[in-house]
Structure formats: C-alpha cells, structure tokens
Amino acid sequence: MSHCNQSICRSRDFAEMCDTAASWQQKADRLTVELNTTQDLLHAEIDRLKQANETLHAAVSCAPIFLWATDREGKLTLAAGKGLENLGLKPGATVGLSIFEVYSSQPDILENIAEVLAGNDRTWNVRERHFIHEIRSAALRDGNGEVVGAVGVSTEITECEQSIATLETANQELEDRLQQQTAVFNAALAESEKKYRNLLETSEELIWSIDIEGFLTFVNSAAKRIYGYEPPEMIGRSFTDFLVPEQKTRPIEICAQLLARTKIQSQIANSPYETVHIRKDGTPVYLRVNSIVNQAENGAILGLCGTATDISDRKRSEEALKEATDQLRAVLDAVPGLISWISSDLRYIGVNQHLATSFNLSPETFVGQEINFLDKGSTFGELIRNFFNSSSQQTWQEIEIEINGSVRNYLIVAQKYNQGNAAVSVGIDITDRKHAEAQKTQLIASLQESERKFRSLYEATSDAVMLLEEDEVFDCNHATLTLFGCSNKEQFYGKKLSQFSPQFQPSGQDSSSLVAQKISTAMKTGSCRFDWLHKRLDGSEFPAEVLLNAMEINGKKVIQAVVRDITDRKRDEDGIKASLAEKEVLLKEIHHRVKNNLQVISSLLKLQSRYIQDSRVSEMLKESQNRVSSMALVHEQLYQSKDLSKIDFAEYIQNLAHNLFQAYEIHAECVKLETNIMPCFLNIDTAVPCGLIINELVTNALKYAFKGQIKGKINIDFSLNKNLFCVLSVSDSGIGFPQDLDYRKARTLGLRLVGSLVKQIRGKIELLDTAGTNFKITFPQPKYTHRREFSVPEKNSDS
Numbered sequence: 001m002s003h004c005n006q007s008i009c010r011s012r013d014f015a016e017m018c019d020t021a022a023s024w025q026q027k028a029d030r031l032t033v034e035l036n037t038t039q040d041l042l043h044a045e046i047d048r049l050k051q052a053n054e055t056l057h058a059a060v061s062c063a064p065i066f067l068w069a070t071d072r073e074g075k076l077t078l079a080a081g082k083g084l085e086n087l088g089l090k091p092g093a094t095v096g097l098s099i100f101e102v103y104s105s106q107p108d109i110l111e112n113i114a115e116v117l118a119g120n121d122r123t124w125n126v127r128e129r130h131f132i133h134e135i136r137s138a139a140l141r142d143g144n145g146e147v148v149g150a151v152g153v154s155t156e157i158t159e160c161e162q163s164i165a166t167l168e169t170a171n172q173e174l175e176d177r178l179q180q181q182t183a184v185f186n187a188a189l190a191e192s193e194k195k196y197r198n199l200l201e202t203s204e205e206l207i208w209s210i211d212i213e214g215f216l217t218f219v220n221s222a223a224k225r226i227y228g229y230e231p232p233e234m235i236g237r238s239f240t241d242f243l244v245p246e247q248k249t250r251p252i253e254i255c256a257q258l259l260a261r262t263k264i265q266s267q268i269a270n271s272p273y274e275t276v277h278i279r280k281d282g283t284p285v286y287l288r289v290n291s292i293v294n295q296a297e298n299g300a301i302l303g304l305c306g307t308a309t310d311i312s313d314r315k316r317s318e319e320a321l322k323e324a325t326d327q328l329r330a331v332l333d334a335v336p337g338l339i340s341w342i343s344s345d346l347r348y349i350g351v352n353q354h355l356a357t358s359f360n361l362s363p364e365t366f367v368g369q370e371i372n373f374l375d376k377g378s379t380f381g382e383l384i385r386n387f388f389n390s391s392s393q394q395t396w397q398e399i400e401i402e403i404n405g406s407v408r409n410y411l412i413v414a415q416k417y418n419q420g421n422a423a424v425s426v427g428i429d430i431t432d433r434k435h436a437e438a439q440k441t442q443l444i445a446s447l448q449e450s451e452r453k454f455r456s457l458y459e460a461t462s463d464a465v466m467l468l469e470e471d472e473v474f475d476c477n478h479a480t481l482t483l484f485g486c487s488n489k490e491q492f493y494g495k496k497l498s499q500f501s502p503q504f505q506p507s508g509q510d511s512s513s514l515v516a517q518k519i520s521t522a523m524k525t526g527s528c529r530f531d532w533l534h535k536r537l538d539g540s541e542f543p544a545e546v547l548l549n550a551m552e553i554n555g556k557k558v559i560q561a562v563v564r565d566i567t568d569r570k571r572d573e574d575g576i577k578a579s580l581a582e583k584e585v586l587l588k589e590i591h592h593r594v595k596n597n598l599q600v601i602s603s604l605l606k607l608q609s610r611y612i613q614d615s616r617v618s619e620m621l622k623e624s625q626n627r628v629s630s631m632a633l634v635h636e637q638l639y640q641s642k643d644l645s646k647i648d649f650a651e652y653i654q655n656l657a658h659n660l661f662q663a664y665e666i667h668a669e670c671v672k673l674e675t676n677i678m679p680c681f682l683n684i685d686t687a688v689p690c691g692l693i694i695n696e697l698v699t700n701a702l703k704y705a706f707k708g709q710i711k712g713k714i715n716i717d718f719s720l721n722k723n724l725f726c727v728l729s730v731s732d733s734g735i736g737f738p739q740d741l742d743y744r745k746a747r748t749l750g751l752r753l754v755g756s757l758v759k760q761i762r763g764k765i766e767l768l769d770t771a772g773t774n775f776k777i778t779f780p781q782p783k784y785t786h787r788r789e790f791s792v793p794e795k796n797s798d799s
Contacts, residue, residue: 024203024205024307025290025307031195038188038189042185042189043143045181045185046143046182047142047143049177049178049181050178051069051077051078065081065082065153065154065155065156065167066079066080066081066082066087066133066153066154066155067079067080067081067152067153067154068080068094068099068102068151068152068153068154069140069149069150069151069152070099070113070140070149070150070151071148071149072117072147072148072149073098074098074099074100074113074117074150075096075097075098075099076094076095076096076097076098076099076102077095077149078095078151079094079095079097079102081153081154087102089102099113099150100113103126106126108124109126112124112135112137113137113150116137116138116139116150116152117139117147117149117150118139118147119139119147120139121136121137121138121139122135122136122137122138123135123136123137126154132156133154133155133156134154134155134156135152135153135154135155136152136153136155137150137151137152137153138150138151138152139151153167202221203220203222203307204222205222205307205308205309206219206220206222206223206226206287206307206308206309206310207219207220207222207305207306207307208220208223208239208305208306208307208308209294209303209304209305209306210239210255210303210304210305211302211303212259212301212302212303213238214238214239214240214255215236215237215238215239216234216235216236216237216238216239217235217303218235218305219231219234219235225310226279226285226287226308226310227242227277227279227280227285228279228280228281229280239251239255240252242277242278243275243276243277243278244275244276244277244278244284247275247276250273250275251273251275251289254273254291255291255304258291258292258293258304259293259301259303259304272288272289272290273288273289274286274287274288274289274311275287275289284312285310285312286310286311286312286314286315287308287309287310287311288308288309288311289306289307289308290306290307290308291304291305291306292304292305292306332352332353333352333353333354335352335354336354336429337352337354337426337427337428337429338351338352338354338355338358338401338410338425338426338427338429339351339352339354339355339424339425339426339427340352340355340366340371340424340425341422341423341424341425342371342384342422342423342424342425343421343422344388344420344421344422344423346370346371346372346381346384346385346388347368347369347370347371348366348367348368348369348370348371349367349422350363350366350367351363351366355427358403358404359374359403359404360404371384375402378401379399379400379401380399380401380412380427383395383397383399383412383414384414384423384425387414387416387423388416388420388423392416393415393416393420394413394414394415394416395413395414396411396412396413396414397411397412398410398411398412398430399412401427408429408431409429409430409431409433409434410427410428410429410430410431411427411428411430412425412426412427413425413426413427413428414426461477461479462479463479463562463563463564464476464477464479464480464482464483464484464561464562464563464564465477465479465480465560465561465562465563466480466492466497466560466561466563467553467558467559467560467561468497468519468558468559468560468561469556469558469559471496471497471515471516471519472494472495472496473492473493473494473495473496473497474493474494474558475489475493476489476492480492480563483536483563483565484500484534484536484537485536485537485538485540486537491537496512496515497515497519497561498511498512498515498516500534500535500536501515501532501533501534501535502533502535502541505532505533506533515532518530518546518548519548519559521548522548522549522550522559523550523557523559526549526550527547527548527549527550528547528548529545529546529547529548530545530546531543531544531545531546531566532544532545532546532563534563542565542567543565543566543567543570544563544564544565544566545563545564545566546561546562546563546564547561547562547564548560548561549562605621605624606621608621609621620749626659626660626663626695626699646681646682646683647681647682647683647684647687648681649677649680649681649682649687649690649718650675650677650678650679650680650718652687652691653675653677653691653694653716653718654675654677656691656694656695657673657675657694657698657714657716660695660698660699660702661673661702670706670710670711670712671702671706671711671712671713671714672711672712672713672714673713673714673716674713674714674715674716675715675716675717676715676716676717676718676719677716677717677718678718678719678720680718680720682782683782685782686761686782689757689758689760689761690728690757690761692753692757693728693730693754693757693758693777694716694728694730696750696751696753696754697730697754697775698714698716698730699750700750700751701714701730701732701734701773702714704734704735705732705733705734705735705736705772705773706732706734706735707734707735708735709734709735712732712733712734713732713733714730714731714732714733715729715730715731715732716729716730717729717731720781721778724781725778725779725780725781726763726778726779726780726781726782727776727777727778728776728777728778728779729774729775729776729777730774730775731768731770731772731773731774731775732772732773732774733771733772734772734773735772736771736772736773737767737773743767754775758777758779761779761780761782762779762780763777763778763779763780764777764778764779765777766778
C-alpha cells in the first residue's frame with residue numbers, strides 16, 4: 001500500500017526513499033506530541049478559567065459577601081467581596097493566609113473545613129463583631145473529580161437576596177467568559193486537526209491503519225493513485241484482499257508478529273519490506289511497507305498503522321536495467337574477443353565468456369585474481385601495468401598470447417574509466433590477419449613474378465594482342481606492330497580498331513558500325529569471336545580471326561583484342577571446300593547410280609513377275625520389288641539433299657507410304673493413312689532398316705488387315721520418349737493379329753525380316769493389346785539423329 005511521485009522515484013535511489021519515509025514518520029510523531037501538549041494546555045486553561053471564575057466572581061461582585069477558595073492545606077487562593085471589610089481584612093493581603101487564621105475566633109472552623117475537604121458540602125453561621133454571616137462551603141475538584149481544595153462564600157444574612165442576585169450576575173458573566181475561552185480553544189484544536197488531516201491527505205505515501213482482525217479502518221487519498229479505489233471503497237475490507245496470491249505469506253506473517261506483541265513492549269516500526277499488491281484494474285503495483293502497532297493509552301493493541309510507498313517505477317527501472325545488463329552481458333559473451341575489466345591494483349573485476357572459455361575456465365574464476373595469474377611475467381600484464389602508470393586514457397598494442405599451448409596474435413585495446421581507477425581491455429585475434437598479410441606479401445611477390453612472365457608471353461606471342469579503352473587502343477604487343485606493318489607502338493595508341501580495317505567488310509557492312517557492335521557484345525557477354533578483314537598501314541588487306549575479351553584493370557572495364565592472321569588458313573579452307581564440293585558431286589552421283597541400279601532391279605522384278613503364272617510367286621516378287629524401292633528411295637533422297645550424311649525421316653516415311661499405297665491400290669481404295677512423325681533426321685544406317693520395317697508392316701496391313709471391311713485406317717507414329725529412345729509405331733484398325741499366331745516365331749519372310757531388322761538397330765518390338773494391330777518398336781537414338789525443330793508435328797492423311 002504505497003504511492004510515490006514518479007519524478008521523485010526516478011531520481012532517488014533506494015536509500016533516499018528510505019530517508020524520506022523516516023522523515024514523514026518523524027513528522028507524524030511530532031504532530032502527535034503537539035496534539036497531546038495542546039490537550040494538556042486545554043485542561044490547564046479550563047482549571048485556570050475555573051479559578052479565574054471565582055476570582056472574577058469576588059472581583060465583580062457588589063454584594064456584601066466574602067467569597068473565598070482554599071487549597072487542600074486551607075490556604076486562601078481566592079479572597080474577594082465586601083465582606084472582607086467586615087472582617088477587617090484587605091483583599092490583596094488575604095490570599096495566601098490560612099482560612100483558619102481568618103476565622104480564628106470560630107472554634108468549629110477546623111471541623112467544617114475538614115468536612116468540606118472530605119468532599120461534603122457544609123453550611124454554617126458565624127458571628128464576627130456585630131455582623132452575622134452565613135458560610136456556604138463546597139469541595140473544589142479538578143478535571144478528574146479529585147478534591148483540590150475548598151470554595152466558600154460568607155454572606156450577610158440581612159442582605160442575602162441582594163448578594164444572591166449579584167452572585168448570579170457575576171456567575172453568568174463568568175460562564176460567558178468560560179464559553180468564549182472554550183470556543184477559542186476548540187477553534188485552535190480544530191485548526192490543529194485540520195493541519196494534521198491536510199498533511200495525511202496530501203501525503204504522496206499511502207497512510208493506512210487496520211484493526212486487530214486485519215480490516216482497513218483508514219486510508220488517505222493516496223489510495224486513489226496507488227490502487228485506483230476511492231478510500232471508502234477500501235475501508236472495511238481485509239488488507240489481504242489486495243495481496244497477490246503467491247506473495248500473501250510474508251505480509252500476513254509480519255502483521256501476525258506485530259499484533260502478537262504485548263502492551264509493555266516498545267513501540268518501534270518493523271523492518272521495511274517490499275511486496276506486490278493488486279490494483280482495481282487487476283494490474284500489479286510494487287510497494288515498500290512500514291508498519292507499527294497502534295495502541296490505546298492503557299497499552300491495549302488496537303491494530304496496525306503505517307505507510308506504503310509506490311516503488312513500481314523503481315522496480316520497472318530495475319527490471320529495465322537488469323534486462324539491459326543481461327543484453328550487454330549476452331553481447332559481450334557473444335563477441336569473439338578477449339574482454340576483461342581490470343582494477344588499478346591489477347586484478348580482474350570480470351571477464352567475458354569467450355576469454356574464460358579460451359583458457360578452459362569459468363568467468364567467476366578470474367574475479368579478484370591478478371592479471372598475470374595464468375602466465376607470470378606475460379606481455380599482457382606488463383602492458384596493463386604500464387598503462388595504469390601512464391596518464392593516457394587509451395592505449396593499444398599487438399602482443400602474442402599463449403592459449404592452450406598455441407601462440408596467437410592479439411590486438412589489445414584498453415580504455416580507462418571510473419576516474420582512472422579501472423580499465424576495460426578488448427583483445428581481438430589477428431592471427432589470421434597476420435598470416436593473411438604474410439601470404440599477401442608472398443602473393444604480391446608471386447604476382448609480380450607472374451606479371452613478368454605473362455608480359456614476356458604477351459610480347460613473345462605471334463598473335464597481335466591489343467588493349468582498348470572506350471574503343472581506343474592504349475597498349476599492344478610487338479606482334480601487333482609486325483602484323484599491321486607499324487614501326488612503333490605510338491602509331492597504334494589512341495587509334496580505333498576500325499581505322500585498321502577497310503571501309504566495308506566482305507558482307508557489305510560498314511566496318512565502324514560493325515566493330516562497335518562486336519565490342520558492345522563483348523562488354524555484355526564477356527567475349528566475342530568473329531572473322532574480320534584488316535588493312536595494314538601500306539593498304540594491303542588480310543583476313544583475321546578476332547577474339548574480344550572484357551576484363552577489369554584498376555577498376556575500369558577494358559577490351560582485350562587478340563588478332564590472328566588466317567590468310568593461310570583461309571587459303572587451305574578454300575582448297576578443302578573445293579575438294580569437298582568435288583567429293584559431294586561424286587557422292588551424289590554414286591547415290592544417283594545406286595538408286596538407278598535399284599530401280600533397274602525393281603523394274604526387272606516387275607517384268608519377271610509378268611511371266612509368272614503362280615500368284616504366290618508373283619506376290620513374293622512384288623514384295624521384293626517394294627523392298628528394293630524402299631532402299632532406292634533412301635538413295636534418291638540423299639542425292640537430292642544438301643546434306644549427304646542424314647535423311648529427313650518424316651519426308652521419307654511420307655514418300656514410302658505413298659509408294660506402297662500406289663502399289664496396293666486395289667486393297668487401299670478405302671484405307672486412309674495417318675502419320676505423326678516427329679521432325680528429325682536419321683543417318684542412312686538407321687533410315688534403311690526403319691524403312692524396310694515400315695514397308696513390311698504396312699504391306700501386311702494392306703494385304704491382310706482389312707479383309708471383309710469397307711473402310712480402314714493405318715497409323716505410322718515416330719517420336720522420342722522421356723529417356724530419349726526412338727519409338728516407332730505402326731498400327732491399323734483392321735481385324736487384328738491372329739490369336740494363335742506368335743509373330744516372333746512366324747515362318748513368313750516379312751515378319752522374320754522385321755525381327756532381324758529390329759535386332760540390327762538394337763531395338764525391341766512389342767505387339768500391343770489394342771483394337772486392330774499395333775506394333776511398337778523402341779530403339780536407341782542413333783548417333784547422328786537430332787530433332788529438326790520443336791514445333792508440333794504435322795498430321796498428314798492419304799486415302
């Protein structure tokens with residue numbers, strides 16, 4: 001139960017807040033003493049007013065009476081009235097005399113006064129000279145009711161009525177004055193109480209009290225700031241209602257210990273303790289509580305009272321500081337360096353985890369140890385000792401430190417703090433950097449040697465090598481001068497590559513524009529190779545092969561141009577091209593003659609079949625003629641092709657199928673052909689067996705598949721599967737292959753020939769279980785087979 005001004009809590013430390021609480025306690029104690037003193041003064045004032053009342057009564061009385069008062073010893077403390085004159089006494093000289101002296105002639109005065117002092121009122125008559133007086137006396141009591149004296153009045157009986165009236169008037173005046181004095185005292189008391197209550201209500205601390213059962217009997221207005229409750233909402237509730245459940249034990253124990261004290265024990269505050277309470281909105285509030293036993297005047301224990309200070313801001317600051325400290329410790333422990341804190345007496349204050357781990361120790365082991373306890377006379381110890389002896393605030397030095405038997409190089413940086421009484425040292429491992437510097441030195445020497453060697457090669461090479469920056473030559477080797485007919489390098493420097501070229505290249509393109517394109521390509525892609533026609537200084541031209549390479553020199557991108565004279569190679573290439581053209585003509589002629597010879601054989605077979613009456617033999621000759629025609633078709637396409645090494649397989653299949661349909665036109669009147677051939681090229685070694693396979697399978701389909709059917713369809717498909725194997729499929733929609741016939745063991749020449757040709761191309765043949773007949777041949781992709789394009793194959797059909 002506490003409240004603390006946030007700005008004060010942030011600026012004061014824990015000890016200052018303790019002093020503040022003690023100061024407020026002293027003020028409360030002082031106010032209590034002042035209140036008791038004021039009460040005593042009030043009682044004294046009341047006594048004085050009573051005595052003054054009697055004195056005033058005698059002084060203002062006009063009645064012929066003798067008004068007197070005595071203490072317990074019988075001495076007059078008040079003597080007034082005209083009756084003194086009747087006794088021969090003077091008012092000023094009477095106070096202090098004994099009543100017995102005044103009435104010495106009265107033998108019963110002692111008895112009467114004793115009765116009055118015993119607390120009994122007495123009335124008696126006395127005679128003095130020629131006056132007769134009636135004496136009425138009563139005991140004079142203090143505020144506690146104890147007899148402190150006697151008061152009496154001696155009245156002439158003859159003038160009794162006048163004396164009574166005068167006495168009543170004086171008594172009324174005395175009562176009025178007493179009321180006035182009482183009102184003044186009550187006002188002073190109310191002002192004092194107001195000041196005390198203002199002090200309670202304006203206190204930044206919570207001031208509270210509980211009864212012996214633990215119920216709150218008072219809280220000041222600080223409860224609103226601390227708990228969020230109005231004071232009336234808290235009064236009457238148990239103080240345990242505001243405790244955090246898990247922290248109830250200690251406050252309850254402290255209250256029980258204080259309430260268990262006896263009334264004879266001294267009134268001292270318990271030791272302050274910190275606890276956590278719950279606000280009205282459910283949030284926690286941290287408090288520092290002081291308690292004291294509340295006792296009555298007779299010593300009976302009424303409960304507890306005390307103060308509570310809100311330390312939430314301090315707690316949050318402490319938690320934030322702890323979090324920041326933990327974060328800093330985590331960062332320092334994560335730093336891969338040797339970090340230590342050292343006092344001016346050369347002892348460790350602390351080290352980070354990396355330093356401790358490096359020596360296989362815990363950080364706590366280093367605390368309080370001398371800095372060289374692991375290595376007496378170490379360079380590090382000498383460095384720190386000299387640093388503290390100097391006036392410098394910072395120092396650094398590279399030293400060697402032996403860690404676990406291995407010598408490492410460290411850069412030590414030290415900085416003083418705490419007025420030079422301590423220092424922080426950071427050691428950075430520079431062993432790798434040292435090695436790298438040594439390697440760099442060695443590498444520079446090696447690079448210099450390599451540069452010398454490459455410069456020698458650069459100058460010794462027979463190819464012209466030039467370096468260009470922004471299309472201008474800034475360096476070249478000696479071979480460049482020889483190749484272009486120059487006498488010195490200055491004739492090249494600052495020139496553009498197009499200046500050593502004719503205006504137009506053999507392709508008709510402008511040399512300046514074309515060389516700019518080539519340089520741009522090299523800058524983008526890294527290199528560019530092309531043939532070029534150059535011109536020497538004497539105007540003669542020569543062909544060359546140019547290689548442009550983009551590279552960086554001193555942060556700038558430049559072009560290295562390597563020019564090789566290919567005059568001899570061009571001459572040789574022209575000769576080879578002429579020889580190759582001659583051979584191609586001869587090869588085409590050979591294919592043409594082979595095709596003609598095969599056609600002659602086909603024609604002979606056709607003529608021979610006309611003289612044979614046996615239809616079976618005639619059919620065999622016709623099949624042989626078709627086989628020869630399929631081979632002749634390959635040679636025909638080859639000599640018509642520009643490339644004699646490969647055949648357009650799709651075109652070849654179309655022509656072959658067309659020829660077969662023409663040969664069996666009687667059977668193929670209502671049969672349609674559909675082909676789905678992937679655009680590709682095959683070499684002759686693969687094309688001829690594939691053509692013969694297709695020839696046999698299509699021939700069988702035309703002869704046997706469509707018996708008894710009006711219409712039919714034959715499909716020829718060729719593609720590459722995902723494993724890049726060639727897949728050739730020949731299928732028909734006819735009556736299907738006979739169930740009792742195994743195509744692998746067939747005795748017919750055609751199927752036996754198909755099986756042999758499939759083995760020749762290292763393939764595999766399957767008869768698929770589909771409607772009609774479907775043969776699938778799979779074989780490895782031939783060496784020279786490649787796809788002509790990746791477009792969707794065309795689908796052709798013939799009837």
